[in-house]
Amino acid sequence: xxxxxxxxxxxxxxxxxxxxxxxxxxRQPVRRPDIDTLFSINPxxxxxxxxxxxxRGRFQRRKDLLWLVLIAIYLAxxxxxxxxRPLLLLDLPNRHFYLFGATFNAQDxxxxxxxxxxxxxxxxxxxxLWGRTWCGYACPQTVFLEGLFRRVERxxxxxxxARRKLDEAPLRQxxxxxxxxVAVSLLLTxxxxxxxxxxxxxxxxxxxxxxxSPAKHPAAFTFIVIATGLLFVNYTWFREQLCIxxxxxxxxxxxxYDSDTVLVGYDDTRGEPRGxxxxxxxxxxxxxxxxxxxxxxxxxxxxxxxxxxxGCANCIDVCDEVMQKLGRPRGLVRYDSQRGFETGQRRFLRxxxxxxxxxxxxxxxxxxxxxxxxxxxxxxxxRARGTTYTVDGGRVHNxxxxxxTNKRPGPRTFHIAETGPxxxxxxxxxxxxxxEPLQDLKVPVHVFVPVxxxxxxxxxxxxxxxxxxxxxxxxxxxxxxxxxxxx
Ligand code: SF4
Ligand code: SF4
Numbered sequence: 001x002x003x004x005x006x007x008x009x010x011x012x013x014x015x016x017x018x019x020x021x022x023x024x025x026x027r028q029p030v031r032r033p034d035i036d037t038l039f040s041i042n043p044x045x046x047x048x049x050x051x052x053x054x055x056r057g058r059f060q061r062r063k064d065l066l067w068l069v070l071i072a073i074y075l076a077x078x079x080x081x082x083x084x085r086p087l088l089l090l091d092l093p094n095r096h097f098y099l100f101g102a103t104f105n106a107q108d109x110x111x112x113x114x115x116x117x118x119x120x121x122x123x124x125x126x127x128x129l130w131g132r133t134w135c136g137y138a139c140p141q142t143v144f145l146e147g148l149f150r151r152v153e154r155x156x157x158x159x160x161x162a163r164r165k166l167d168e169a170p171l172r173q174x175x176x177x178x179x180x181x182v183a184v185s186l187l188l189t190x191x192x193x194x195x196x197x198x199x200x201x202x203x204x205x206x207x208x209x210x211x212x213s214p215a216k217h218p219a220a221f222t223f224i225v226i227a228t229g230l231l232f233v234n235y236t237w238f239r240e241q242l243c244i245x246x247x248x249x250x251x252x253x254x255x256x257y258d259s260d261t262v263l264v265g266y267d268d269t270r271g272e273p274r275g276x277x278x279x280x281x282x283x284x285x286x287x288x289x290x291x292x293x294x295x296x297x298x299x300x301x302x303x304x305x306x307x308x309x310x311g312c313a314n315c316i317d318v319c320d321e322v323m324q325k326l327g328r329p330r331g332l333v334r335y336d337s338q339r340g341f342e343t344g345q346r347r348f349l350r351x352x353x354x355x356x357x358x359x360x361x362x363x364x365x366x367x368x369x370x371x372x373x374x375x376x377x378x379x380x381x382x383r384a385r386g387t388t389y390t391v392d393g394g395r396v397h398n399x400x401x402x403x404x405t406n407k408r409p410g411p412r413t414f415h416i417a418e419t420g421p422x423x424x425x426x427x428x429x430x431x432x433x434x435x436e437p438l439q440d441l442k443v444p445v446h447v448f449v450p451v452x453x454x455x456x457x458x459x460x461x462x463x464x465x466x467x468x469x470x471x472x473x474x475x476x477x478x479x480x481x482x483x484x485x486x487x
Contacts, residue, residue: 031043031048032292032300033292033295033298033299033300033303034300034303035303035304035306038244038298038308039297039298039299040240040241040244040297040298048298049164049167050239050240050295050296050297050298051160051163051164052150052160052293052294052295052296052314053159053160053290053293053294053318054154054159054160054294055294055314055317055318056317056321057313057316057317057318057320057321058317058320059312059313059314059316059317060313060314060317063136063137063146063147063312063313064147066137066138067143067146067147067148068147070138070143070147071143071144071147071148074140074192074195075191075195077198077199078195078198078199078203078206079198079203082100082101083101083409083410085098085101085103085409085437086098086202086203087100087101088100088199089199089200089202090199090200091200091201091202092200094438096438101409102371102409103407103408103409103437103438104407105405105407105438105440107378107405108374108407111367111370111371114363114364114366114367114370115363115364115367116363117359117363118360118361118362118363118364118365118366118367119363119364120363121356121357121359121360121363122360122364123249124256124356124359124360125353125356125357125360127249127252127253127256127257127261128256128257128258128261128350128352128353128356129261129262129348129353130261130262130263130311130335131253131257131261131262131263131264131309131311132250132253132263132309132310132311133311134249135243135247135249135250135310135311135312136310136311136312136313137311137312139243139310141234141242141243141247142243142310142312144192144235145235145239145296146296146312148188148235149185149188149235149236152181152184152185152188153181156177156180156181156184157177157178157181160293166178181236182236185232185235185236186228186232188235189228189231189232189235190224190228192231193223193224193227193228193231194206194210194224196227197220197223197224197227201220206220209221239296240296240297240298240308243297243308243310244297244308250307250308250310251307253307254307256352258350258352259337259338259339260337260338260339260346260347260348260350261337261338262335262336262337262340262346263305263309263311263335263336263337263338264301264305264309264311264312264313264315264316264333264334264335265301265304265305265333265334265335265336265338265341266285266291266301266302266304266332266333267331267332267333267334267336267341268302269341270283270284270332271283271284271285271302271332272285274286274287274302275287277326284323284326284328284332285302285332286322286326288322290318290319290321290322291314291315291318291319291333292315293318294314294315294317294318295314295315296310296312296314297309297310301315301333305338313335315333316333316334316335319332319333320333374407375407375475376407376408376466376468376473377404377405377406377407377408377412377414377464377466377473377475378403378404378405378407378440379402379403379404379405379414379462379464379475379477380402380403380477381400381401381402381403381445381460381462381477381478381479382400382401382403382479383398383399383400383401383479383482384399384400384401384444387399388482389481389482389483391451391483391484394450394451394452395425395448395449395450395451396448396449396450396451396454396481396482396483396484397446397447397448398446398447398449398460398481398482398483399444399445399446399447400444400445400446400447400460400479401442401443401444401445402416402428402442402443402445402462402464402477403440403441403442404433404435404440404441404442404443404464405435405438405439405440406435406436406437406438406439406440407438408437408468409437410437411434411435411436411437412434412435412466412467412468413432413433413434413435413466413467414432414433414434414435414464414465414466415431415432415464415465415466416428416430416431416432416433416443416462416463416464417431417462417463417465418460418461418462418463419461419462419463419476420459420460420461421447421449421458421459421460421461421481423449423450423453424447424448424449424450424453424460425447425448426445426446426447426448426460426462427445427446427447427448428443428445428462429443429444429445430443445460445462447460447481449481449483451483451484454481454483454484456485457480458480458481458483459478459479459480459481460478460479460481461476461477461478462476462477462478463475463476464476464477
């Protein structure tokens with residue numbers, strides 16, 4: 001942790017040498033963030049709970065709006081239907097997948113490789129251009145933690161100073177507010193967990209599961225209990241540690257940045273040397289410490305760019321407020337690249353970003369192309385399991401199965417007819433097969449060929465037709481026939 005952070009130590013804005021790990025308030029030493037240790041862990045290994053101060057400002061307003069929209073989408077999406085089908089549903093037990101009006105089944109699973117690869121490289125593009133912007137603005141960890149749980153905490157336990165005081169208060173004093181916070185947080189995490197399950201289970205089934213005995217839906221019940229427990233621990237206790245120590249995207253950032261990546265940084269040329277207002281020779285930083293007080297990961301951005309910075313812009317908003325009050329230009333802490341801080345010049349598109357962009361377009365382009373080229377239905381003629389052939393009354397008898405799958409989002413009727421082999425009698429159990437979206441059916445097919453007409457390489461061929469708005473679709477399904485060797 002500290003090695004990689006140190007390697008990110010002070011390039012893009014920041015003044016590593018100026019940090020003071022310990023200051024004194026009266027006689028009490030107060031620990032301050034430095035670039036060698038995690039502020040959220042005390043020197044004795046215990047947890048140092050971070051209570052970021054409240055923030056107002058232009059970035060905070062944008063985030064508030066964005067979080068509201070994202071949370072609303074997250075809760076509403078499982079309930080939204082397009083043409084009677086779910087907007088987003090990954091029905092794993094039935095292997096039916098609904099994405100924005102398109103329907104997929106297990107045979108389409110290979111498409112997810114291109115989709116996930118494309119999305120992965122999209123995150124690389126974002127990281128190459130703007131660092132951990134995704135983390136600070138749109139990652140579910142941040143959206144729920146900052147947009148929901150910290151607000152609840154503020155409502156119940158008060159501002160950060162009151163929360164810190166409460167942390168140290170005796171249990172008896174803490175209990176009422178802590179109990180209320182735990183109860184509300186549990187309700188919220190249960191709501192998030194249920195909503196998450198709504199992406200994997202049709203909401204009608206989910207509602208039925210919620211209102212019936214756990215014994216009726218043991219898998220759903222177990223999932224909800226575990227997910228609620230994990231989310232509760234994460235959002236009420238583990239918090240920023242997930243972004244700092246566990247998230248692989250966060251760990252990758254050091255490899256995705258370059259000197260033109262736009263990150264949150266401190267303009268040390270303008271800010272140093274720090275000093276109270278009116279101090280002779282002092283820079284613009286008045287060492288008010290507010291940029292540290294609002295940081296949800298407990299870092300001092302003036303120590304330089306650090307991997308644990310999630311790019312949330314809290315420190316920008318609060319420092320802009322300070323600068324405005326002092327009548328100084330805002331932007332002492334701002335979004336800029338290392339090159340921007342050092343030379344005032346910026347480059348947007350670079351080789352590595354272009355490479356990520358090409359890989360992203362390749363992944364998403366291949367996915368889009370493959371989706372548009374998908375067959376609207378599957379018709380596979382296969383030998384019935386465990387059968388070979390029989391000879392009866394001078395005829396060779398093969399038992400086959402036509403496996404039909406409707407991959408269209410609407411119901412379709414399939415018409416089946418035999419086209420070979422010549423001279424054979426083909427008995428099809430159903431010649432008209434109506435199928436609902438993503439429904440599949442195995443239609444038994446019996447083929448009788450006179451023994452004297454049977455030869456090696458003989459095939460049964462069926463034609464399957466389906467009416468589509470754009471015209472009739474036809475597929476031919478074939479399967480080899482088995483029989484006695486010619487004498
Ligand atoms: S908020 Fe701005 S002025 Fe205050 S300590 Fe941070 S950088 Fe300096
Ligand atoms: S340093 Fe600033 S941008 Fe980075 S996490 Fe802390 S408050 Fe957010």
